[in-house]
Amino acid sequence: MTRLFEYIGTDNIRLSVADCPVGVRIKSVNDLKNWINKTMQKPDTRGLIAATFVVDSEGYIRLADRHSEHIACAGGKSILSAGEIFFSYNKQTFEVVEITxxxxxxxxxxxxxxxxxxxxxxxxxxxxxxxxxxFIFRRCPVCRQLNIVKDDLFLCAVCNTGLPKIWNCDCYRTYI
Structure with a gap:
C-alpha cells in the first residue's frame, strides 16, 4: 500500500511559505541540469549539490533550494516522500550520493x-x-511533541514517555 503523507507541521510555517514557488518537477537528467543552472546551485565543500526534495503524489521528484521548506516544495500538497538529496556531478553525469x-x-x-x-x-x-x-519520527501520545528516535530509544525527549513503535505523526496535529 502506498501512503500519502500530509503536511503535519505548524500552520506558522505553512502560512509563511504560501507564496513561495513550488519545487521543480524533475523528469530527466536535462531537467536536473536546467534546475541547477537556473537556480544557480553551487557545490558545497565536498563538491556536492544539496537540495530539498519531495516525491509528489504522481511519483515525480520535485526539487527546491536546500533551505526551502518541504511544504513549499510540495506546493502544500500531500507527498509520497520527502527529505534532503545530494548530487555529485562527474564527467557529464549526475549521481545521488546521499539522501535522507x-x-x-x-x-x-x-x-x-x-x-x-x-x-x-x-x-x-x-x-x-x-x-x-x-530518520524515525514519532509523536508523543502525552505531550504531543514530535520526536526523532535515536539509537532505537523510543522515548519522548520532552516528557520521557514511551513512544509507539508504529508511525503516528499524523495524530495529535500541532496548531500554532
Whole structure:
C-alpha cells in the first residue's frame, strides 16, 4: 500500500511559505541540469549539490533550494516522500550520493524509499539504493511533541514517555 503523507507541521510555517514557488518537477537528467543552472546551485565543500526534495503524489521528484521548506516544495500538497538529496556531478553525469527522509513537516517513514527509488529510476539517476541516513519520527501520545528516535530509544525527549513503535505523526496535529 502506498501512503500519502500530509503536511503535519505548524500552520506558522505553512502560512509563511504560501507564496513561495513550488519545487521543480524533475523528469530527466536535462531537467536536473536546467534546475541547477537556473537556480544557480553551487557545490558545497565536498563538491556536492544539496537540495530539498519531495516525491509528489504522481511519483515525480520535485526539487527546491536546500533551505526551502518541504511544504513549499510540495506546493502544500500531500507527498509520497520527502527529505534532503545530494548530487555529485562527474564527467557529464549526475549521481545521488546521499539522501535522507529528513522532513519534520511531513515526517515520512523510511519505507517511503521505494517511492523515491521509482522516481529516481524514471529520470534515470544512479543512487545508493536506500536512504543513506534514515530518520524515525514519532509523536508523543502525552505531550504531543514530535520526536526523532535515536539509537532505537523510543522515548519522548520532552516528557520521557514511551513512544509507539508504529508511525503516528499524523495524530495529535500541532496548531500554532
Amino acid at each position: 527522509n529528513q522532513s519534520t513537516g511531513y515526517c515520512p517513514e523510511a519505507g517511503s524509499w521505494s517511492q523515491v527509488e521509482k522516481a529516481l529510476e524514471q529520470i534515470p539517476l544512479p543512487h545508493p539504493g536506500n536512504f543513506t541516513t534514515e
